[in-house]
Amino acid sequence: MEGSLTVEQRREQIAAAREALAGIDGSLWQVPGGGGGLAGLLGEVDALGSACEAAKVSIVAEAMERGETSDGAAAMTVTQWVRHHAPSTRAGGAGQLVAVAQEFGKPVNAPVVQAVRAGVLAVRSAAVVLAEADRLRPLLVDGAGPPVLAGLIEMAAQHGPRGCRMVRPALLARYGQDGELQTQQDVARRFVSLSQPVEDGTGTAEYRLVLDVEGKAVLEAALGPLSAPRPVQGERDLRACDQRRGEALVELVRRAVAAGESVGTNPKAQLIVTMDWESLTAGVRGAGVTVGGSDTGTVLAPETVRRLACDASVVPVVLGSEGEVLDQGRAVRFFTPAQTRRLWLRDGGCTYPGCSMPPHWTDAHHLVHWADFGPSDLGNAALLCERHHTIVHSRRYAGRVLQGDAGERVEWDRTLGSYDQLLARRAAKEPA
Ligand SMILES: [Zn+2]
Ligand SMILES: [Zn+2]
Incomplete structure (x- = not known):
């Protein structure tokens, strides 16, 4: 019994174990090959x-x-x-x-x-x-x-x-x-950075890129298909993984620049997000969100997902309490290319006060969020650049489409939580 050994006996046995190891080099040749002898x-x-x-x-x-x-x-x-x-x-x-x-x-x-x-x-x-x-x-x-x-x-x-x-x-x-994951991810967002290039005279430039989880998920989803090995006429792609990723990143930028002002027909980088319905609608703690594709380990905070779900870059798969698929993204969730073109004309770019981001760099935001059953109508849509889209969601601002002399325009109520007041008014009007 282990417990009954005296300290002296233990020291002897430890010394014996050391002895057993000391001469091991000389006897390794005796270990039979295969069969896991060495292992x-x-x-x-x-x-x-x-x-x-x-x-x-x-x-x-x-x-x-x-x-x-x-x-x-x-x-x-x-x-x-x-x-x-x-x-x-x-x-x-x-x-x-x-x-x-x-x-x-x-x-x-x-x-x-x-x-x-x-x-x-x-x-x-x-x-x-x-x-x-x-x-x-x-x-x-x-x-x-x-x-x-x-x-x-x-x-x-x-x-x-x-x-x-x-x-x-x-x-x-x-x-x-409640809200702890969101807080952490909001803080992480402040550390997002891309350094200036450092050139060492050999014709290469080195960058340091720091992303938050959302940024990483978006980048990885876009790089995934572009950085896969591409054999040429049956010949293997011998580029190293990092080289393929680097070239794919440049390719991404090139395509984005070339796309210019046209409405993209391809969905943006596709993320597949699975989360349970309660977390999505309640928007509180416990949003176990998994981003699909090659990167299955990412967990995004609930408000981040509600923002992403606004635009076509995310395919939400909503799960019930038993893990069954409840909703494959309501069919009318996305604004159609025709709607998007009309939106581009109507809003002319980001609708946030003072922002001049042109339309092709914006997302179509659902004024009543998709997660709160907001329809994909033009009356419920507003263009927002990525930065202001984040602000509108994280500060929970409400916006509405107003009929003015010069046509329709979007007005924002920049009172913290004005969106929640809007929801409360809606709930009061139409009891569930
Ligand atoms: Zn939105
Ligand atoms: Zn903006």
Whole structure:
């Protein structure tokens, strides 16, 4: 029984394990080929490594509890103590070891402790899980702590620290407080940037591009088909993936410029968004939105989806509570090319006060949102550029089409939440 070993016996066995590894190079030739001989051995050695990591955390935690981590020198930090006695951590990892050991005592972290001891979770991943769980905890609804921690552990165990960070939007969508995902994504939007080109004289220019989730989803949906390998007369496309993506991006810009002022007949980059009906109509928390195509992991915040659903660039697939498809995008959701041309003539460009964006750079916004059963009539439409479309949706502005001397024009009520007042007035008029 493991528990009944004395400390002396343990030290002997650890020394024996080291001995077993020490001479391994010389005997590897004896491992039979195929049949997983080498693979099996690698797995066993790896499991031993994990067990060592877990044991180090336990030892550090115990030493911290006893106050034995200074070797009597008052100025020594726990991390320095670890580096001193576990020299392999001088190459990195001492801080994580200490961070994880510190968290081990808290009852709320018991599942993490268990996963580390079972060898399922590496210490490096455990440190990220604990930090991420701390960051998420204040943003969650009551009682969501344990399932979120379990989700983080599972992702980190399977995909390492990166997986743990990637699952964040999905967890926030499912367990976050109202509007939390939206807030995060609105903040992320401020970091969108494209650097000036940096040229190094070799004929190439380097850019740094930072996008938010929505921008990434739009770009990836557009690049997808354009960057696929294209064999020429049966000859394989030997371009590297990054090269194909770079060339596809330039191609996209070229096409957009060439399209000029004509109404595109092709839908814009097609995103397929699946979300449940309640989230779309309520527009609050829990909008588990998945963007289809090659990029299935993206989660978009609810208000973002309502804006996207205004224009033809998104095909919403709305799911019921059982996951059944309720709505494949009401057939009349899009403005037809003929309607769009009349809209271009009527509005002449973005209708937001003071904006001069020409019509071919605008979206057709539904004044009563598509998600709120707004029809695709010209009386319910207004052209908005991307920037003002975002503002109109995020500040929830109402607009209406007015009959003036010079024909119809769109007027915006720029009072925060004027759209919600409009909805309330509509609801009062026609009881559900
Ligand atoms: Zn809109
Ligand atoms: Zn505008």
